Amino acid sequence: MAKKTIDHAFTATSLTSSASDPTFAGALSFMRRRFTKDLTGADAVVWGIPFDAATSNRPGTRFGPQAIRRASAIFDNDPQYPFNRDLFAEMAVIDYGDCLLDYGNHHETPKAIEQQARTIIDSGAFMLTLGGDHFVTWPILKAHAAKHGPLALVQFDAHQDTWFDDNKRIDHGSFVARAARDGIIDPDRSIQIGIRTHAPEDFGIHMLHGHQLEDMSAGDIASTIISHTRGAPSYLTFDIDCLDPAFAPGTGTPVSGGPSSAKILSVLQRLHQLDIRGADVVEVSPPYDHADITAIAGATVAMYMLGLHAERRASASHG
Numbered sequence: 001m002a003k004k005t006i007d008h009a010f011t012a013t014s015l016t017s018s019a020s021d022p023t024f025a026g027a028l029s030f031m032r033r034r035f036t037k038d039l040t041g042a043d044a045v046v047w048g049i050p051f052d053a054a055t056s057n058r059p060g061t062r063f064g065p066q067a068i069r070r071a072s073a074i075f076d077n078d079p080q081y082p083f084n085r086d087l088f089a090e091m092a093v094i095d096y097g098d099c100l101l102d103y104g105n106h107h108e109t110p111k112a113i114e115q116q117a118r119t120i121i122d123s124g125a126f127m128l129t130l131g132g133d134h135f136v137t138w139p140i141l142k143a144h145a146a147k148h149g150p151l152a153l154v155q156f157d158a159h160q161d162t163w164f165d166d167n168k169r170i171d172h173g174s175f176v177a178r179a180a181r182d183g184i185i186d187p188d189r190s191i192q193i194g195i196r197t198h199a200p201e202d203f204g205i206h207m208l209h210g211h212q213l214e215d216m217s218a219g220d221i222a223s224t225i226i227s228h229t230r231g232a233p234s235y236l237t238f239d240i241d242c243l244d245p246a247f248a249p250g251t252g253t254p255v256s257g258g259p260s261s262a263k264i265l266s267v268l269q270r271l272h273q274l275d276i277r278g279a280d281v282v283e284v285s286p287p288y289d290h291a292d293i294t295a296i297a298g299a300t301v302a303m304y305m306l307g308l309h310a311e312r313r314a315s316a317s318h319g
Contacts, residue, residue: 008032015041015092023073029095030130031072031087031303036094039123044309046128046302047096047120049113052285053106054135054172058252060285064298065098065130067250067286071299082269083307091310096120106170114139121147121278126309128302131282133252134161137237138175144235144278145184151277152189152232153179154225156242156264158210158255160192160199172283177201189232191225193267194242196257210257218263222270229274236271236279238301240294248297250289261297268304272311279305 005011008019009029019032029035030046039045048065055061080087087093099116101109117140120127129140134157145151153176155161165174176192179185180203187204196210206228213221241251244258284298 009035009095015094016088016090018086018088021073026073028069028073030069031075031093033088033093033095035097037096039094039096039120039125041092042094042123042125043091043313044093044126044128044306045096045120045123046093046130048098048130049101049132049136050098051101051109051113051132051136052252053109054170055133055252056171056173058285058288060287061131061133061252061283063286064132064282064284067284067289067292067295068130068281068298068302069095071292071295072303074296075299075303080303080307083311085310087303087306087310091306091313093306109170110139114143117143118146127278128305129278129280130298130302131280131284134172134237134239134282135170135175136282137280138178140278140280141175141179141184141235148233148277150183150186152229152234153185153191153205154229154234154236154274155190155192155239156194156237157192157239158194158241158258159197159239159253160195160202160205160207162199162201162203162205164200176205177203180205185235186232189229191228193221193225194258194264196255210259213259213263218266219270221267225267225271226273231275233277234274236274236276236305238279238281239283240281240298240301241283243297248294250285250287250294251283252285252288261300265300265304268301268308272308272315274308276305276308276312281305
């Protein structure tokens, strides 16, 4: 016990140190990373956006960041599977807490998210966002594009999110249309995985439908994503409703016929060649969850995103 600590999120002496908290106790930051607003020395930053006022069906994703953090406690000690490494041994990661929003002035929300995201991005750190509904990806994409230019969007989702938008709506189903029209993403290099709904427009974005995934191996899906983005700077967004409701019941707009968590995690594991500049996990809605099934899936996807970034950093340092 002499070398162990509790509440690692507050007591950590190094940004690259492992935690020793029991999985059932301690302060619940994402994977026990230090809670801090100090971006100094951070290679990657995790933050939450507790916002669900853009939801078209069942609300509750404002509680998503809390649930994902709680579920992430199971990953905080052993080498993280399947990366077979302590992700934090050489990669300094902090939990930046949540985005500050005024719940009574939703028209100010996009600007508030974008400004706070830019602070993180301008520090040079990789930013991983925990949503929140999928509207939050719109201002985040703007913040990334301001630094990196138009991005290839890699979107895991049951929905295209390309519905009409007058550039004023606060709507989680139209951010892709807005990003395509405004040149924030490059539709020709963007791809949507798991789609099983119809929208009036597709903006030329390539789609892998839910039924197609059933006939493809995880390796084939990953190869399609990598070849379609063609090495472009990419943004990875993961709507948890990409997964079949059997694996993610806690979400606002569940759609049957989706892939299993095992298959999609196997796809994510193979995306280390992507030039991922930022990522998010959205639409986890705890009020509709059971036994933290959806929160665990969301936390696992988020951990894989950090794992991919750790692998890319390791490859760059050796190559």
